[in-house]
Amino acid sequence: MTDATAAAPAADRIDRGRDSALTRLRTATEIDPRMFGMLLALAVIWIGFHFLTGGTFLTSRNLWNLSVQTATVAIMATGMVLVIVSRNIDLSVGSMLGAVGMAMALLQAEILPEWFGFGSPLVWIISLIVGVIMGAAIGAFQGAIVAYAKVPSFIVTLGGLLVWRGVAWRLASGRTIAPMDSTFQLLGGGSRGTIGGTATWLVAVVGCAGIVALLVAGRRRRQKYDFTLRPIWADIAIGVAGCVAVLGIAAVINSYPMPVNLARNYAEERGMEWPEEGLTIPLGLANPVLLMVAVAIAMNFVATRLRFGRYVFAIGGNPDAAELGGIKTRWTVVKTFMVMGILVAIAAAVQIARLNAATSGLGTLAELYVIAAAVIGGTSLAGGIGSIPGAILGALVAQSLQSGMVLMGVDAPIQDIVVGVVLVVAVALDSAYRRRLET
Amino acid sequence: MTTVDTSTTDTTGRSAQPLVELRDIRVAFGGVHAVEGVSVDLHGGEIVALVGGNGAGKTTLIRTLSGAHRADSGEIHINGEHVTINNPRDARDLGVETIYQTLALADNVAAPANIFLGRELLTRWGTLNDTAMQDATRKLMAQLNPRFTNFVSPVASLSGGQRQSVAIARAVHFNARILIMDEPTAALGPAETEQVRQLIRQLKAAGLGIFLISHDIHDVFDLADRISVMLQGRLVATVNKNDVTLDEVLAMIIAGKLPGGASSEPGPESP
Numbered sequence: 001m002t003d004a005t006a007a008a009p010a011a012d013r014i015d016r017g018r019d020s021a022l023t024r025l026r027t028a029t030e031i032d033p034r035m036f037g038m039l040l041a042l043a044v045i046w047i048g049f050h051f052l053t054g055g056t057f058l059t060s061r062n063l064w065n066l067s068v069q070t071a072t073v074a075i076m077a078t079g080m081v082l083v084i085v086s087r088n089i090d091l092s093v094g095s096m097l098g099a100v101g102m103a104m105a106l107l108q109a110e111i112l113p114e115w116f117g118f119g120s121p122l123v124w125i126i127s128l129i130v131g132v133i134m135g136a137a138i139g140a141f142q143g144a145i146v147a148y149a150k151v152p153s154f155i156v157t158l159g160g161l162l163v164w165r166g167v168a169w170r171l172a173s174g175r176t177i178a179p180m181d182s183t184f185q186l187l188g189g190g191s192r193g194t195i196g197g198t199a200t201w202l203v204a205v206v207g208c209a210g211i212v213a214l215l216v217a218g219r220r221r222r223q224k225y226d227f228t229l230r231p232i233w234a235d236i237a238i239g240v241a242g243c244v245a246v247l248g249i250a251a252v253i254n255s256y257p258m259p260v261n262l263a264r265n266y267a268e269e270r271g272m273e274w275p276e277e278g279l280t281i282p283l284g285l286a287n288p289v290l291l292m293v294a295v296a297i298a299m300n301f302v303a304t305r306l307r308f309g310r311y312v313f314a315i316g317g318n319p320d321a322a323e324l325g326g327i328k329t330r331w332t333v334v335k336t337f338m339v340m341g342i343l344v345a346i347a348a349a350v351q352i353a354r355l356n357a358a359t360s361g362l363g364t365l366a367e368l369y370v371i372a373a374a375v376i377g378g379t380s381l382a383g384g385i386g387s388i389p390g391a392i393l394g395a396l397v398a399q400s401l402q403s404g405m406v407l408m409g410v411d412a413p414i415q416d417i418v419v420g421v422v423l424v425v426a427v428a429l430d431s432a433y434r435r436r437l438e439t
Numbered sequence: 440m441t442t443v444d445t446s447t448t449d450t451t452g453r454s455a456q457p458l459v460e461l462r463d464i465r466v467a468f469g470g471v472h473a474v475e476g477v478s479v480d481l482h483g484g485e486i487v488a489l490v491g492g493n494g495a496g497k498t499t500l501i502r503t504l505s506g507a508h509r510a511d512s513g514e515i516h517i518n519g520e521h522v523t524i525n526n527p528r529d530a531r532d533l534g535v536e537t538i539y540q541t542l543a544l545a546d547n548v549a550a551p552a553n554i555f556l557g558r559e560l561l562t563r564w565g566t567l568n569d570t571a572m573q574d575a576t577r578k579l580m581a582q583l584n585p586r587f588t589n590f591v592s593p594v595a596s597l598s599g600g601q602r603q604s605v606a607i608a609r610a611v612h613f614n615a616r617i618l619i620m621d622e623p624t625a626a627l628g629p630a631e632t633e634q635v636r637q638l639i640r641q642l643k644a645a646g647l648g649i650f651l652i653s654h655d656i657h658d659v660f661d662l663a664d665r666i667s668v669m670l671q672g673r674l675v676a677t678v679n680k681n682d683v684t685l686d687e688v689l690a691m692i693i694a695g696k697l698p699g700g701a702s703s704e705p706g707p708e709s710p
Contacts, residue, residue, distance in 0.1 A: 225574040305566040307559050310548070314556055317547035317593075324507060324543045325557035326528040384547035 028234040034378045034433065038393045045397065049404035056407055060256035064283070066396075066403050067253070068189050068354075071288035072347040074395035076366070077373035078299040079340035081391045082309070084374055085316040086336050087383030088146060088153035092160030093344050093370055096138055097363030098168035101348035104131040105177040105358030108184060124184035131345045138164065139341025143334035161367065169360040178357035188354030189286030191262050197254045197282035203290070204250035211242040254282040288350045292392075295343065300388040302339075312336055316384035372419070373398055376426045380434075398422075456519055458483045458648040459504065459535075459617055464513035466499050473499040475672040476513070481617065481648040486639070487677075488651045488663035491692055496672040497652050498540070498621060504650070505537035505619050506530035517617070528557075536615035540622040540652075542606040546595035550587075551576040553594055554609040579608045583638060600631030607638060611647075618642060621652045636661060656685060670695040 026036055049057040056062060076093055083090045107127035116122045142160050146153040179185075186193040195203070215235050222229050257280045258266060266281055267274050303309040311332045314322040323329050347366075352358045377394025379386030401422060405415045457480040466474040474496040481487045489497040503510040506527040515522050517533055524530050530537070544553050551572040552559075560568045560575070573590050580587040584604040594602055603623065610618055623639070624632040639662055643649060653659050659666060660680060668675040668691040675695045678688070687698040 221570045225570050227570070227573070301566075307561070307567060310552060310556075310559060310567060313548055314545040314552070317545035318543065320541070321543040321545050321553075321556070324527050324537070324539065325545075326526070326531060327557050384545075 025234075025237070028231055029238050030230065030234075031238075032387070034430065035387070035390060035393070037429075037433075038377070038390065038397065042393065042397055042400065045400050045404065049400070049407065053404065053407040057404055060252050062403070062407065063252055064256040064286070066399060067289045068286045069403060070395050070399040071189070071286075071292040072350050073366070073369050073373050073399065074292050074392050075295050075347045075350070076340075076343050076370040077377065077391040077395050078296055078388050079336075079343035080370050080374040081377070081379050081386040081388055082299075082303065082312050082336045083153075083340050084371075084379045084381060085383055085386045086312045086333055087316050087319065088333065088336070089371070089381075090142070090153065090157045090160075090337065090340050091367050091371075092138075092142065092157040092164055093340065094363040094366035094368075095161045095164035095168065096135065096341065096344045097348045097351065097366055098360065099164040099171065100131050100135050100138070100345045101352045101362045102168045102171045102177065102358045102360065103134055104128065104345075104349060105180065105352050106171060107131075108181045109177050109179065119182070121183060124181040127181075128184070128349055131349055132342055135341035135343075135345030135348070136338045137341070139337040139339070139344075140334055142341075143337025146337065147330035147333040165360075165364075168362065172358075172360060174360050176357050176359045180353055180356050184349075185353050185356055187287055187291070187350055188352075188356070189288040189350070190354065190356075191259065191283065193287045193353070194283045194285060195287065195290060196284040198284075200250050200254050200282070200284040203285060203293075204246050207246040208243040211246070212239055215239050250285075253285055256283055257281060258283050288354070291346065291350065295346065296388055296392050299339075299343075303388050308332065308335060313384060318384075369395075369398060372423050376423060378430060380430075397426075457481060457516075458485075458518060459650075460514075460516040461500065461504060462514040462516065464500055464503055464510045464515075466496075466503060466508060466510055472672050474503075474510075477669065477672075477674045479667045479674065479677060481650060483616070483648050484643055484646045485665070486643055486649045486651055486663045488653060488659040488666045488680075489669060490653065490656070490659055490666060490688065491669035491675075494671075495669040495692075497669050500669070501537075501619050501621065501650055501652060504530065504535060504617075506535070507537075531613070534614065534616035535619065536610035536613065536617070537619040538603075538606045538610050538621065538623060540625060542602055544594050544602060544605060547593050549591050550580075550594055550597075550605045550608075551590055553605050554579070554612060556609070558613065575612070576608070579612055580604065583608055583611070584634070598631075599626045600628070600634065603627060603631070603635060607635070611642060616647060618647050618649045619652075620649060622654065623651070624653070624655060624658055632658075656688065659688075660685060668692055668695075 026033060046058060076097075080090060080093070104127045107130055108123050112123040112126055113120075138160075142153075142156050145151050145156045215238060219229060219235065257263065260278055263279050263281050264274055266272075267279055272279070303312070311322065311327045311329075314325065314327060315329050315332060319329060348363070351362060355362075373395035374386065374391045375381065375394070376397055377387070377390030377392070379391065379394075398419060401419055402415055405418060410418075459481040460478070461480070462478050463476045464474055464478070465472070465476055477496070477500055479487065479489070479500075489501060491497050499508060502508040503513075504515060504524065506524045506529050509525060515524060517535075522529075522533055524533070524535075527537075545556060548556075551569065554576055555572045560571045562568045576590055584601070587601055587604050589597060589601070594605055597605070603626070607623075620639070624635050627635060636658070639649065639651070643662075651659070651663060663680050665677055665679055666683070666688060667677040668688065670692070675691045676697055678691075678698065683698050690696040691698070
């Protein structure tokens with residue numbers, strides 16, 4: 001379940017005559033049924049909101065914004081999956097985001113310019129590096145207390161939630177720190193922080209090629225060892241569906257044009273003619289979304305293809321077995337918290353770049369959204385079960401609900417109530433499904 | 440007529456050099472002496488059963504060999520060489536593999552991932568080579584348990600016998616010389632028990648030395664060459680299976696009574 005690519009012929013054992021076409025499609029393509037369910041739920045939510053908002057939800061503008069709003073939570077949720085799978089929890093990510101974000105803001109707004117001067121690329125590079133190191137160090141520190149001092153992670157990170165929020169406050173005595181370095185701001189994905197239309201298509205084409213390459217490599221590997229192959233139509237169906245999805249997303253993103261003022265500046269900068277009716281120049285993929293995609297691919301690789309990921313899952317499934325198997329379980333746990341800390345630092349950079357400022361309240365309650373994303377995405381709090389694509393989808397589901405309700409003009413307290421209810425319902429459905437599997 | 444072998448010397452025609460010797464092992468938990476100066480040995484191609492009631496110390500004793508506990512004192516010799524075993528990795532490096540009563544499987548991952556847990560096969564880029572691990576598992580299972588066909592589901596969904604097969608496959612795949620089996624048939628039905636017994640005989644014939652911990656006295660009489668009886672952390676005696684009756688062994692387990700009514704005191708420790 002953690003590794004769909006190495007899966008063998010589940011379809012062979014199933015009496016095909018009795019199954020519906022949908023089930024047959026699912027078994028032949030070996031798509032995780034929970035993933036399938038989540039995609040369906042997302043489709044229902046999107047279409048539902050589209051009608052409820054009178055047709056404003058499924059617009060390129062809203063979907064583009066949705067992608068940017070999802071990015072930071074999704075980035076952190078990929079790390080939270082590993083933490084929760086290893087039977088731990090990290091409640092400190094919101095406060096950590098505040099402290100790391102504040103440190104990076106102070107460095108580039110007040111400290112480093114005195115050394116290198118404003119606008120020097122060293123300013124944002126050094127502050128980003130320091131932020132990532134700080135995130136890793138905080139994660140390692142908390143992880144070491146969990147793993148070696150045997151303090152439950154709930155307690156360690158609950159303490160961290162208070163400590164790092166206090167640190168964020170003390171670093172700037174509660175002030176708001178601004179502005180950020182102008183290059184650094186591109187990380188936040190404002191109207192300038194996008195890669196443009198052509199590059200977006202390029203990314204999509206590379207993504208398509210990647211999907212096809214993975215499918216071909218998977219078939220070759222199975223052939224080499226003489227395993228039963230997936231039916232060729234299933235592989236083709238996956239490839240086509242994947243490519244259509246990737247290119248479709250690119251098309252939607254690229255149909256959101258730059259606002260008029262920005263487009264005019266853009267045209268002027270490049271010496272382009274500005275016609276009466278205006279120009280439609282696509283913004284393209286926002287930088288934080290590109291970053292999220294890169295993080296998701298990297299983290300999925302870590303979780304399913306590296307020994308570290310395998311050990312995290314083994315520890316979550318049976319800590320004693322992992323220990324007896326000769327795995328350095330404690331060091332592995334420390335590493336999961338370090339990875340979490342690094343991802344928090346990346347999310348913090350995106351946040352302060354987007355806001356062009358750091359406040360001491362930065363990241364408040366982020367821990368809850370991150371944990372909710374991971375859990376809605378099928379991560380089991382009992383440990384041992386979870387997936388990176390699931391967490392990304394979970395973040396997207398949670399953010400879609402929120403953004404849909406904003407479009408509908410639902411009051412903030414009601415929004416919280418709905419998200420809370422959905423979280424519980426999602427987990428209830430998931431555990432009901434899992435119980436059914438066990439019988 | 441009844442010979443009682445309480446020393447480490449060998450009375451039968453096996454090789455003189457024991458594969459494993461545990462000498463005067465002591466383990467205490469807090470103030471409780473779980474194992475008090477026990478010595479046992481094991482030869483290649485031999486099965487030595489460790490029997491005794493609950494809390495007799497047999498699992499604790501054997502865990503010092505598998506690396507799960509450290510002995511407070513005593514020595515472990517493998518092939519006559521004094522060795523130090525601090526953790527399961529050390530034990531495995533010395534060719535000692537253990538099948539725990541709980542099987543020690545990660546229930547949420549599939550059979551190949553369990554068999555190679557901690558010793559994964561990697562591609563030349565350092566990533567997990569799941570296809571190769573699955574292939575090796577298929578070949579291994581073709582020998583051990585041909586009816587085993589599920590290589591992709593989490594082992595939590597397998598039957599007791601299949602899970603046992605996974606645990607055994609993990610132990611034998613890496614050229615173990617010494618196998619420790621803690622209650623290998625405890626959770627199994629009759630057919631599966633017979634299958635595991637057959638497998639144990641097969642491994643013995645292949646020249647492995649096997650320590651068998653079992654509550655099932657029939658298992659013990661069926662499989663073992665020698666029987667070491669423990670009571671309250673001490674060794675009562677080690678006897679050749681062919682020299683004793685089932686009742687005599689039961690008397691040793693329950694009362695520490697030596698065969699032939701020789702002595703009811705715990706057996707003397709090795710010189």
